[in-house]
Amino acid sequence: MTDTSALTAEIIEQLLEEWLEVEFTFLHVEEIASSIAALRRDEQDCLLNWIRRIATTHIQIAYQFALRAPDLLTHMERRLIEAWALHAMDTYDRAGISPAVRVIKDVINFTRLSHERTAGVVFEDVGGVMLNFVHGLSGRRLKLEQGEAVFTDSETLFLPAVIARMPSVADNFVLCKAMVAMMWAQTRFGSFRTQLPELLNAYEDAARALKHFQALETLRLQACIARELPGLYREMQRLRAELHETLPASWQHFAQELAQADATADDSLRLLARAYADPAAPPDICFQGELRPDAVAKCMAARVAKEKILLRVKLAQLEQELKKHRPDETKDRPAQFGLTEKPATEPGLTALELTLDGAPIAPPEEVRQLLTSIQLDLGEIPPEYLFAAGPGEYDPRLYEEKPADPDEVWQGTYHEEGASLYPEWDYGRQHYRKNWCVMREKDVLPVHDGFREATLEKYSGLVKHLRKTFEAMRDENRLLKRQAYGDNVDIDALVEALADARDGSEMSERLFMRMHRSERNIAVMFMVDMSGSTRGWINDAERESLILLSEALETLGDRYAIYGFSGTTRKRCELFRIKRFDEPYNEEVRARISGIRPQEYTRMGFAIRHLTSVLNEVEARTKLLITLSDGKPDDYHDNYRTQYGIEDTRKALQEAQRSGIHPFCITLDEKARDYLPHLYGAVNYTVIDEVNKLPFKVADIYRRLTT
């Protein structure tokens, strides 16, 4: 039975002194203790639990929280208090101690914002749906990002973190969708196909002119949406009615004129002079967002230049490809690309068919998208765009998107650029730290030194044995006898059944035989410890084991990949590609195995999370994640070597298991029996006590695991 009587101030004070390390921090906890002591037991438990959890992140935040929380309990929902604490800790992770303390101190502001938290839609939650929504609509493939306002630069749509203008979640979602559709409409129906910045500068008050122009465009685009997406249009009108938005009387006829099916942005510009002169303020429409002509102009200028090059280069590639299939006599003649108009399927966008020497061809998806994008920017495809680029006409750096070299990026200020971010489990906080680990994949530098040959010679007896055992594991087709259904009659069964029938006993129905083809359908990921502690013997043994294992797996035909992991602090987590799933076991891979060198520390959570996602992209009935390691999780100057690291690793393994992966660990750490059962479960690990036995054991363990 649990004790439900309230804790006394003394006990609470003791707890607080321990958690807040009063001995060193000299914080005053008596008052806090007495105010908590006045609460009900369940309230006390809730608060104390949170103070303890926050203290594992930062004592100062926990102290500030403890100062304020008891008073708040009376008039704030617990759910909100929890959100407030988590928000403070996330802020600490992202921005450091002072912004986090500010979050705690500014609880009033937090409660005001809590409406946003209950009724608002959060970008993180709806971003995925909105992106698919906008991809489903026609036109350029737009991107979606979180920004400080609602606007588009004609390639990326920006939405704020929270949209909370409407009173309910459902309506805020509709508002968000309307904003996305409006920005889409701007790119789709040519709002940017004008020289807007110059034209606006002709007005005395360019900012006012921009506002008026935007209002006119919004009216025009609303009409476009009414024609294209009538369901959404109805919802948009409903939102406006709920917000009591009306159109000034003097604007009614603008709306009418711009609602014509053939109205363009030029018509909005034409009406701008009249609207500008009108003293009435332009209507404020809830989903209109902002118009940023400068951002658009900059983005468009870069894109127009790039897409011209890209299209001509792609056409040259297309020509090369098609040439292979053309008769010889026409091979030397330069190909003529052309466009013919097809019956329109989309209003305002001419459907075009690409032709080569007059014959229609089906362009690849990327060429089709380029054509659409250029058409949206320029309203047409200028003829000079259709000349295939000559060899060497453009510097490939102009159009190729080259991934940045990881080592260079690490040294730059924006070291998170292009990296994947992974969360990490903080067991003290009992919550994830968001985007905590900055992970990058790198290649192992191959070393061609005949390591494989040397290894095979060294273990020649073992190799023969392995080959034999693994060959025996290969798919064997078995003939299943006495089946109720099958390809052939099982004569033995039939004879027996007939004898039974004569005899008067019951005749079996299982009279057939069938060939059973069992398919091994296994994908296995080897996650190899490349931490500094593997230097020397262990590293050699790991590399030898990998060679022997790869040889064995080649006999067996299972799909496998090998990645090494290492890290120094959460900002520099690295995974080293040794063999990807789609790579054959070739000279390069062998040289990479030979090139495995000890690196830094053993941060494990990120590696398990990333390799889980890699493994989950492979289609296989059984998926294994096998870790080769020499010790427990550890990292530089960090609490990762404590319980924290073990709990994060355990959480990552649980996530992997939940997605259908079987984790297994082979370790050289003799103390591993203390912590591995907690991580992998009682049976999913093996401790090898002598380093030089590793090569003998690994393949054998694999065989046992998969039969």
Place this chain on the structure above:
Amino acid sequence: MEAHSLAPEEHFIREEPYYELIGQEIAIFEAAYQNKLPVLLKGPTGCGKTRFMEYMAWRLKRPLITVSCHDDLTASDLVGRFLVKGGETIWVDGPLARAVRAGGICYLDEIVEARKDTMVVIHPLADDRRALPMEKLGTLLEANDDFCLAISYNPGYQSVLKDLKQSTRQRFVALEFDYPAAELERKIVASESGVALDVAEKLVKFAQMTRNLKGSGLEEGASTRLLVHAAKLIASGIEPVVACQSAIAQAITDDAEMLAAVHELSSSLF
């Protein structure tokens, strides 16, 4: 229509199936048939391959024997097997052997789904030998002059395991199918389901939206067949958004986020 059973080779198509000509597929098929060449139909699911076969069977007045291939389909399932009856074994022809004997059209739907060793049994039928070796009987069955072999295949599946071998595909006259152009698709949806043309137009537009999503979360966009399903629901009085959700969105994906996005698209459109 009452349910009744009939032998596969008696399955004649008596009434003209609804089919809209897209290109020259009918002429090509007829020419291939006259020259005893087998035919391969390529195209995404639900674009009208099976309907085309029914139409051709009606046109050529041959019985149509369809086998939907699956990954456990063995050679015996196609050729035939011995069964036990009253203490004796008797031979029963499989659907392919029946078609070869009776001079029917044998249509192997989604051939890549069948096991690799199964595909090989059609090889001798698909070249100028036109014969089916029946190993278990120890005989060679030469095809009736009217026999025709057709297979279908969806190149959209990007799985290496489900690719058609060159030795198989290079025996066939290939006809490529795709979703019909918007105008034609609208006509098909309207006449198959009886909905008004403007509803059909919206459905086609909706299909186009889902096809835009192919590659960014959807394996395939909505097929013409799904559009017809949705249109039939609408014609029976179901709300268009609901019809799209149950006949199309749920049929193309299980992913919750994608379902939500597709739902937003359909509710924007109607």
